Amino acid sequence: MVLHSAPSSTFQADARDGRIAVAIEVRPVGPDWLVVVSGGEAHLGACALGVWDAASGRASGSVLAAPGHREEGVALSGARRLAAVARATVVVGAGLHYEAASGAEIATAVALAERLVAQAAAWLAGRQDG
Secondary structure (H helix, E strand, O other): OOOOOOOOOEEEEEEEEOOEEEEEEEEEEEEEEEEEEEEOOOOEEEEEEEEEEEOOOOEEEEEOOOOOOHHHHHHHHHHHHHHHHHOOOOOEEEEEEEEOOHHHHHHHHHHHHHHHHHHHEEEHHHHOOO
């Protein structure tokens, strides 16, 4: 067995505000991208598929969420945004869970996730330019 470090074609970042920490990982799957947005207790609460349509110049998306989970907004908006930037198919799995989180902490987690998706979009855009 041969083990090696992650290829330079991946992107990882994290952000924290108080006890709320969120991370993102972006990795290639052929010409497409697999993205995980996670924070707190590890799990997948929602998964979204973003698809680039060259004919219309737009990205569309679909989302599935586990019962009782509310990550569908993070997953769907991330999948659409990243598919539009990458001009490729993007799957985003999202799981954000913090025990006894307040409404403000949930809003913070979503804002951090959106900030990380924006950083990933900038990274993908840079790859398109190069």
